[in-house]
Amino acid sequence: MKSFSGIYFLLTLAATVAVMFLRDKWATSIPELMSFGLAAAWIVRILAGRAKARLSPALLPLAGLLALGAIQLATGSTVYAWPTRVVMLYWAGNLAVLFCGLQFLDERRERERFLRLLLYFGFGVALLSTMQALTSQGKIYWVLTTEYSYQAIFGPFLYRNQYAAFMELILPLALYGAVTNPKRRILYLAIATTIYASVVACASRAGFVLATVELGLVPLVSARGRMFSRKQLVNGSLVMVAMLLWMAVPAGPELLISKFGAADPFQQRREFNEASWRMIRDRPLVGFGLGNWPTVYPGYATFDDDKYTNQAHNDWAQWTVEGGVPLLAMMLFLAAWAVRGGLRTGWGLGVPIVFLHCFVDYPIQRPGVAVLFFLLLAGLESGGTPAPAQRIRHES
Numbered sequence: 001m002k003s004f005s006g007i008y009f010l011l012t013l014a015a016t017v018a019v020m021f022l023r024d025k026w027a028t029s030i031p032e033l034m035s036f037g038l039a040a041a042w043i044v045r046i047l048a049g050r051a052k053a054r055l056s057p058a059l060l061p062l063a064g065l066l067a068l069g070a071i072q073l074a075t076g077s078t079v080y081a082w083p084t085r086v087v088m089l090y091w092a093g094n095l096a097v098l099f100c101g102l103q104f105l106d107e108r109r110e111r112e113r114f115l116r117l118l119l120y121f122g123f124g125v126a127l128l129s130t131m132q133a134l135t136s137q138g139k140i141y142w143v144l145t146t147e148y149s150y151q152a153i154f155g156p157f158l159y160r161n162q163y164a165a166f167m168e169l170i171l172p173l174a175l176y177g178a179v180t181n182p183k184r185r186i187l188y189l190a191i192a193t194t195i196y197a198s199v200v201a202c203a204s205r206a207g208f209v210l211a212t213v214e215l216g217l218v219p220l221v222s223a224r225g226r227m228f229s230r231k232q233l234v235n236g237s238l239v240m241v242a243m244l245l246w247m248a249v250p251a252g253p254e255l256l257i258s259k260f261g262a263a264d265p266f267q268q269r270r271e272f273n274e275a276s277w278r279m280i281r282d283r284p285l286v287g288f289g290l291g292n293w294p295t296v297y298p299g300y301a302t303f304d305d306d307k308y309t310n311q312a313h314n315d316w317a318q319w320t321v322e323g324g325v326p327l328l329a330m331m332l333f334l335a336a337w338a339v340r341g342g343l344r345t346g347w348g349l350g351v352p353i354v355f356l357h358c359f360v361d362y363p364i365q366r367p368g369v370a371v372l373f374f375l376l377l378a379g380l381e382s383g384g385t386p387a388p389a390q391r392i393r394h395e396s
Contacts, residue, residue, distance in 0.1 A: 001041075001042075001045065001051065001104070002103070002104040002107065002110050003104075003110065005038060005042075005100060005103065005104035006104055006105075006110060006113065006114040006117070008034070008038055009034075009038075009097075009100070009101070009114075009371070009375060010114075010117055010118070010121065012030065012031055012034040012035070012371065013031075013118075013121065013368070013371050013372060013375075014121065015030050015034075016030050016031045016367050016368045016371055017125060017156055017166075017368040018156060019156070020156045020157050020158065020162070020366065020367075020368045021140050021144070021146060021153070021156050021157070021158050028367055030367070031093055031097070031367045031370070031371045032089060032090070032092075032093035032096075032367075035093050035094075035096035035097045035100060035371075036092075036093065036096050038096070038100050039096040039099050039100050042099070042100055042103050051103065053103075054102045054103055054106050054381075055102065056098075056102055056378070056381045057333075057337055058098060058334060058337055058338075058377055058378075058380075058381065059095065059098060059099065059102075060330075060333070061330035061331060061333050061334040062091060062094060062095040062098060062334075063095065064326075064330045065091050065290075065323070065327060065330060066088055066091060066092060066095065068290070068323050068326060068327060068330075069084055069085075069087065069088040069091075069289075069290045070088070072084055072286070072287070072289050072290065073085070077286045077287075077289065078288070078289025078290065078292060079288050079289050079292050079295055079296060080289060080291075080292055080295045081289075083289070083290070083291030083292055083294075083295065084289045084290045084291050084292065086291055087290040087291035087322075088290060090365075090367075090370075091290075093367075093370075094364075094370055094374050097370075097371055097374040097375060097378075098374045098375075098377060098378050099378075100378075101374065101375045101377070101378025101379065102378045102381055105375075105378050105379045105381075105382060106381075106382045107382075108382075111379055111382065114379075115173055115347065115379065116173075116177075118170065118173060118372070118375075118376075119170060119173040119174055119177070119191065122166070122167065122169075122170030122173070122195065123170075123174075123191045123194060123195065125155060125156075125166070125170075126167060126170075126194055126195045126198040127194065127198075128155060129154055129155025129156070129157070129163060129198055129202070130155075130194075130197065130198045130201050132154075132155055133153075133154055133155070133201055133202070134201070138153060140153065140155075140156060141156070146158065154201075154202040156368075157368070159366075160202040160203060160204045160207075161204045161206065161207060161357075161361045161363065162363060162366050162368070162369055163198075163202050163204070163207075164199050164202055164204035164206065164207020164208070164210075164211070164357075164363075165207065165354050165357050165361070165363030165364070165369050166368065166369050166372060167195050167198060167199050167207070167211065168199075168207065168210055168211055168214065168350050168353050168354055168357065168363075169350035169351065169353075169354060169369070169372050169373060169376055170195055170350070170372075171192060171195050171196065171199075171211055171214050171215075171218075171350065172214055172218045172346065172347050172348065172349045172350045172353075173347050173350075174188050174189075174191040174192035174195060175188070175192050175214065175215070175218040175219055175222065175347075176218060176222045176345075176346045176347035177191075177347075178192060178219070179218075179219050179222040179223050179346070180222060180346075192215075195211075196211055196212075196215065199211045206357055206360045206361060207357070210353050210356060210357055213353065214349060214350070214353060217349060218346055218347075218349050221342075221343060221346045221349060222346035222347070224346075268305075268313075269313050269314070269360065271301070271302050271303055272297075272309070272312050272313050272314065272317075273312070273314055273317055274302065275297055275300040275301055275302065276293070276300075276312050276314065276317035276318065276320075276321050277317070278300050279293075279296055279297075279300055279321045280317070280320050280321055280324075283321075283324060284320075284324055284325055285324045285325060285326070286324050287320070287321060287322045287323040287324035287327065288321060288322055289322060290322050290323060291322065292321075292322055293311065293312050293318045293321050293322055294308070294309060294310050294311070296321070297309055297312075311362045311365065312362070313360065313361050313362060314358070314359055314360060314361070314362075315331075315358035315359075315361070315362050315363070315364070315365070316328070316331070316358055316359055318362070319331050335352060335355040337380075338351040338352045338355060338377060338380065339352040339355075341377075341380025341381065342380065344380075345379075345380060348376055348377075348379060348380045350376065351373065351376050351377050351380065354369075354373060
């Protein structure tokens with residue numbers, strides 16, 4: 001069942017990412033239906049005594065979020081019930097993903113195999129997305145056109161920041177492998193530099209900054225307790241730098257550079273945050289209801305650009321607007337738990353990094369990113385410590 005669950009979720013993730021550019025309900029429902037189905041199967045096995053339930057403190061914030069939404073609906077404190085129900089369904093799917101991940105990622109061998117397959121899948125997405133961006137003239141899969149701006153699309157992702165967040169979760173897997181597996185170090189370095197180059201090409205400023213942080217932080221944490229000679233460190237660093245220059249420059253950093261040169265890089269986001277703060281002051285304890293930031297925002301907006309504003313572009317502010325201080329506390333607990341697991345494993349540092357990305361965007365409000373995010377979060381519960389230094393010395 002555990003091996004089946006791993007393949008099942010890899011196929012679910014692949015199907016979800018493949019149709020990320022579609023807004024149709026059937027496309028966004030894929031991960032919900034798949035995760036609910038597998039969660040039901042695991043619950044039946046547990047109740048039948050054929051498996052032991054594996055739980056985690058990380059389940060509590062998601063369960064609390066759903067309870068909060070139910071209270072908002074029951075008390076009428078949500079300003080509009082429909083988006084609250086939709087968001088509750090979305091987070092119920094995330095809870096199911098996390099629950100299933102806890103059940104099949106508890107064994108080291110199964111977890112390592114699954115993470116390796118995730119890395120190869122992410123590498124494939126990076127290659128496809130970069131090639132598409134450089135050669136497709138804005139067409140998805142070189143065939144499909146959308147009403148969205150050419151500069152917004154990257155691969156199957158309609159929003160480049162969503163793509164960057166996806167790769168922030170994948171990149172630490174490659175960097176961890178480069179540190180801990182000397183026999184495949186060049187392969188993992190090549191994958192890491194390809195992924196990093198794709199983040200440069202996608203021109204997400206936050207994604208570039210956070211991926212660069214990962215380049216330094218993940219090897220440092222992963223190397224903890226291991227013995228490396230000065231020659232190994234110098235050679236590894238030189239190979240990494242050479243690969244970055246070889247791949248990142250041809251990827252086309254011009255758009256990213258121009259974004260960093262913008263006169264006001266926080267234009268609109270600043271106004272969104274100011275409006276969010278005024279909303280929070282009006283309802284700090286109960287919020288306006290899950291999913292209702294877009295509903296309430298027009299009453300607090302300070303400018304009108306004739307466009308529909310769908311998100312606060314700051315998940316932390318939006319969570320507090322929609323669920324008040326209780327929801328903020330739940331997400332802070334989840335983030336703190338992720339930091340602990342990320343620092344313990346090294347390969348899981350992408351999860352707390354994405355929580356940082358949440359300060360300037362909404363990376364886990366799209367199913368393709370969310371499925372990967374909560375699967376890795378599940379893996380953090382039982383992720384082991386680095387291998388002994390003696391093993392590294394013998395393999396080097």
